[in-house]
Amino acid sequence: MQVLSSIAAVREARAAVGATLGFVPTMGFLHEGHLSLVRRAKTECGAVAVSIFINPTQFAPGEDLDRYPRALERDLDLLRGAGAAFVFTPQAAEMYPPGFATSIDVGPVARPLEGAVRPGHFSGVATVVTKLFNIVQPTRAYFGQKDGQQCAVIRRLVTDLNMPLEVMVCDTVRSESGLALSSRNSYLGAEERERAVLLHESLRAAQARVAAGERDASVVREVVRSVLAREPAFAVDYVSVADPLELNELEWIGDEALVSLAVRVGATRLIDNMVVRPGMN
Structure with a gap:
C-alpha cells in the first residue's frame, strides 16, 4: 500500500x-x-x-x-x-x-x-x-x-x-446497541454512550409507525421526539421527515421518507437517520 x-x-x-x-x-x-x-x-x-x-x-x-x-x-x-x-x-x-x-x-x-x-x-x-x-x-x-x-x-x-x-x-454500520458508528463517538463517556442508544430507538419507533400504515409526517416527527424526550438531558437540534433526495420536509409520506435527527448528548453532537417505507418491517 x-x-x-x-x-x-x-x-x-x-x-x-x-x-x-x-x-x-x-x-x-x-x-x-x-x-x-x-x-x-x-x-x-x-x-x-x-x-x-x-x-x-x-x-x-x-x-x-x-x-x-x-x-x-x-x-x-x-x-x-x-x-x-x-x-x-x-x-x-x-x-x-x-x-x-x-x-x-x-x-x-x-x-x-x-x-x-x-x-x-x-x-x-x-x-x-x-x-x-x-x-x-x-x-x-x-x-x-x-x-x-x-x-x-x-x-x-x-x-x-x-x-x-x-x-x-x-448502509449505516452500528454497534450492537444500535448506535451509529462515528469518529465523534470517541467523545462520549460510558453513560453518555448508553443514553445515545435512544437515537436509534427513536428511528426504529418511526420506522415501526410508518410500517404500520402512518403516513402523516408530523405524527412521525412526534414519535421520534417522544422517544428522545425520555432523556431530559438531550438537546435536540432537529427532527426531520423529508424527501430522501431533495430533503424537502414532507407533510405526507408516499413511497419513502428520510427520518433524520441531530441531538447533543452532553458536549457531543450526534446525527443519525433512517429511510422508512410503508409496509417495511
Missing part, C-alpha cells in the same frame, strides 16, 4: 492502477463503518484508494477542528489489512495553497438540517469532495448512509457537474 501526500503522486498512482478504481474519502480515525466501505469497494473495483484529510473548510469557528480525533498510523495499519492500494494523506497547504479562492454552493439540498445549523459546512464538503474527485479520478466513490444529507449533497454535486463516476451509498 502506498501512502501519498502530494497531488502529483496520487495522479501517478491513479494512472498505474488501470480502469476501475473505488474511492473512500475519510477524515481519519477510522472505524468499522469506514472499513466496510473499503471492503465493499474492494469487491466491486479493481483497486481501492482512500483519503485521510481533516478538511478545515467544513468546520465553522468554535467547532471541533483542533480536537477532532486523529490516529494516522493506526488508520494506515487498518487500511493495509483492508487491501487499499493507496492512501492520500495531504496537508492543508497541499489542498488549499496560497491564493485558493473557489467554493461550491450545491443549492437547496445543502440548506436545511445540517446546513441550517452549520452554515457553510456543505460548501466546504462540496469543495473538498470536488477536489478529491478531480485528483483521484475514481470510477466509484463510497459513502455511508449515516451522513444522509451529505450523501444527497454529493449526489447532487456529481449530477449537476456531470462528474464521470458513480456515488455508492452504503
